[in-house]
Amino acid sequence: MADSYQNLDVYKLSMKFAYDVYQIVSTFPDFEKFGLSSQLRRAVISVPSNIAEGSGRQYNKEFVQFLFLAKGSLREAMTQLELSKMFGYVDEETFIQIKDQANRLHKMLNRLISRLKKPGG
Structure with missing residues (x-):
């Protein structure tokens, strides 16, 4: 399976998830650049990275x-997205869409x- 990770549907979806979250984070306030934005970016990048590794x-x-590490990073990202919604950085519709993708x-x-x-196996 070593050479075929890019063909895995789970890898493809994790890449899309990371891309979509990056798009969301790009709308966060500037003062979050080194806080929540940075943490969220690291968490979502970790998901496909762990699948590949x-x-x-x-x-x-x-x-x-x-x-299992990828699952942990996914949970971390979703917690940070929930906080982002609470802080008013993410609207309800966007949150529901990204949550469905994460699920x-x-x-x-x-x-x-x-x-x-x-x-x-």
């Missing part, structure tokens, strides 16, 4: 560990983890 590992067990991504990560944990 894990896929390059020798064993599925190692890949699964990186997928789909979370389910895809879970399915891939389950598949890799099966014998011969």
Whole structure:
């Protein structure tokens, strides 16, 4: 699976998620540049990065560990997006759309983890 991570649907969606969040963050106030904006950007970049890095590992067990890290980064990003909504930086419609995307991504990560944990996965 090492050379095919870019073909994984979960990777493709994680890249879209990161791109979409970057678009949202670009509208945040300037004073958040080194605060919430920076943290959120790091969190969303971590999701596809962990998928890619894990896929390059020798064993599925190692890949699964990186997928769990990706899930953690996804949860971190969603918490920061919730805060962004509370602070008035993200409107309700945008938040619902990005939350739906994150939920789909979370389910895809879970399915891939389950598949890799099966014998011969």
